[in-house]
Amino acid sequence: MMWNDCIQLHAEQSKGCTPRFSVANEWKIGLAWQQSLHCVNCQFKSGMYKLYDEVPTAGRGQKPATTNVALQIGLQDSAISNTKMCYLLTSANVPPPSRRGMQKNANKVTSITAQHTVDDLKQKREKIREINSLCGHEHNAPINISTDVLYNSTSLKNSYGAGQSCSQAIATCIEWLTDRHDIIGFHLENKLCKLGSTLRNRGYDVSCPGHEGCTATIPVDEPISEYRMGREMGLSLAKDNVRVKCVATDGDALGARGIQIIIIVYVTPSGQSKRLKWVHKTCKEYLLK
Ligand SMILES: [Zn+2]
Ligand SMILES: [Zn+2]
Structure with missing residues (x-):
């Protein structure tokens, strides 16, 4: 032109x-x-x-x-x-x-992506309820899921000091109701906060998480917990009326138990739901039955 x-x-x-x-x-x-x-x-x-x-x-x-x-x-x-x-x-x-x-553009793009991700998860959970109805089940019939956690380090153990070596971890869960195996839940635990670190270096008395604009979700001295992440994921599923029957996970930690606690407390207050069956991640055949 x-x-x-x-x-x-x-x-x-x-x-x-x-x-x-x-x-x-x-x-x-x-x-x-x-x-x-x-x-x-x-x-x-x-x-x-x-x-x-x-x-x-x-x-x-x-x-x-x-x-x-x-x-x-x-x-x-x-x-x-x-x-x-x-x-x-x-x-x-x-x-x-x-x-x-570049950072300015990245900040704008990531905040929009984050909002879209949350909206998308909500739509996926709505879809689960629709599929349940199409299959002739109740719309909130329990589904099978599998879950795992990704850390930003190769090992959980810290070779050079006390505590864990990772500072960020994200737990995701996928559904086994459809062949698409969509991600229907996630929870992020983050110990890093650039703003908090900068303020502390300048002499301000701030602690993470807690101050305005903080990106950390847990204090730096608190261990990242798969149990807690499972509980938060279970809570977000329960809030959208998605119930869980079986959780397939590895034996690293207690993520499945975290989901179980929420399902029993929030979805079936009487505690009469079947106990979650602990299955190994490799036992995919079990879920396909
Ligand atoms: Zn000329
Ligand atoms: Zn902070």
Whole structure:
């Protein structure tokens, strides 16, 4: 569009000049660019052109470029971060975006993704109840699930000091009602808080979790507990009226017992539900019966 516009404007403004365009000004916005052209044979100079599409936003000011937002969406699904992305772009001789700008976009994208994830889980649980009805069961008939926890370290044990070696863990559970095995619940435990750490280094008396804008969910000296994560997942399932019959899990910890406690307390207050059967993760045949 920029070239077509400039050729037409140049033909109208500088009659008789054979155009020879060159970049007059350019402005980098992350991976996107704004440019203007000028003709080296005459005085023609164009205005600035946005060489990217914009993401429509409600607020005032400069709208983010689709390229920069798309980059952050892609990075969410990969194992590298903004730092490594800058390194890769520089290696390919592409001017990398500023780290600050990338982080700003990442914060916006992750908060939207988080909200979408919660909404999606709610829809998946609603779907479970629909499928139960289609199969001729009660809409809240108990289903089988399997669950496991992913840690941000290769081992639970810390080789260099006391306590666990991991600082983040996420528990997920998938349903065995359909062949899709959708994720219907998750719970994250996080000990890391950049803001709290920065404030403490500047002399403020803050503790994590608890202060405004804190990202930690448990204190740094408290062990990450699969039992607690199972309990929180069970609670969120129970709140959406999804009942659990069997939990398939590994023998690492007590995640299944955490779910069991919630199912008994919240879903069947009389405590008459069948006890959850502890099955090993590898016993998939058991659930397919
Ligand atoms: Zn010219
Ligand atoms: Zn904090």
